[in-house]
Ligand SMILES: Nc1ncnc2c1ncn2[C@@H]1O[C@H](COP(=O)(O)OP(=O)(O)O)[C@@H](O)[C@H]1O
């Protein structure tokens with residue numbers, strides 16, 4: 207172990223550097239600070255060859271993340287730590303994906319810092335809490351696909367409100383709109399989108415943990431949105447492989463990815479169902495919708511891996527359901543995960559595009575969706591990470607004509 211380990215602090219704010227220097231003043235380490243996010247940081251780092259580097263991650267975090275990546279490429283032997291005044295799960299995941307051993311939240315203490323330095327010097331490859339099993343900030347995020355067989359059954363309503371409800375609890379979900387026939391999510395959440403799924407998919411091969419963020423549009427609720435393009439677009443113009451990489455990348459840096467799908471079974475919606483940890487299969491309470499949903503269960507069961515779950519969501523589109531909840535569950539041979547009541551005054555958003563869970567949190571439907579959001583956030587199910595079997599279109603074709611277990 208070196209006599210005096212060398213520590214580099216990369217922080218745009220001189221006070222941040224000074225604070226760390228002060229905390230470590232009586233420790234047997236050499237602290238170099240006052241380095242911002244520019245070339246200087248790289249040249250000092252390559253000259254100094256520090257044992258540990260502390261990088262400040264304050265908003266906007268694009269530059270510090272790029273610096274973290276550049277430094278960790280430059281110094282493969284060095285251990286990196288990020289610190290921030292905000293406990294931002296997404297920033298935490300991004301920092302770790304780029305090589306930070308740990309993400310520290312201010313206020314920093316001498317103990318925290320010396321513990322990090324000791325671990326860096328001992329050559330630890332993972333922070334202690336991660337090894338102990340609390341690795342929720344490192345494993346891929348959870349993907350929820352809102353799926354259904356008919357138009358107008360409430361998929362978009364559910365997707366928007368689930369995302370808003372998670373954001374309300376302090377999470378940062380990403381909402382992806384795969385319904386290319388209308389840009390419902392952007393319109394209903396009243397965002398003026400300057401990027402969309404088509405643009406992101408076109409550049410998917412070049413995107414990484416940092417740059418993918420530039421395609422997401424921020425809603426005031428905290429939800430990040432990758433909307434469908436404003437003009438209706440034929441889904442066949444989009445490469446499913448690119449959308450697949452995009453979804454995987456989004457789940458790498460976000461805790462929750464919620465995918466809204468079109469009524470038509472397209473390659474993209476089948477892909478989203480395949481990639482999901484949980485598919486929420488939505489049906490209204492009329493006999494024809496129930497019949498179609500039975501077929502969808504068979505299709506999904508045949509195409510997805512055993513650990514992933516398909517959950518039944520009943521949506522009462524009218525005050526007088528033609529089929530009762532327990533009859534629907536019996537016919538579909540699946541438990542009801544959530545049953546949403548009819549709400550005569552449901553609108554997607556108020557003037558400001560705030561979904562019902564935010565504008566009318568006490569309404570029964572808002573409570574039901576919020577309850578579903580917390581159930582989903584609590585129960586994280588492993589996703590199917592295997593390849594989509596065969597070209598997606600042939601997968602879909604086979605499934606339509608195949609009995610439930612033919613593809614196992
Ligand atoms: N539980 C409900 N009670 C009353 N209206 C509902 C309910 N769920 C959905 N709706 C209405 O049904 C319509 C279609 O919903 P939408 O979410 O766009 O369906 P999808 O995305 O499946 O096509 C919307 O006008 C929506 O407000």
Ligand SMILES: [Mg+2]
Pocket residue numbers: 361362363385390467468
């Ligand atoms: Mg919709």
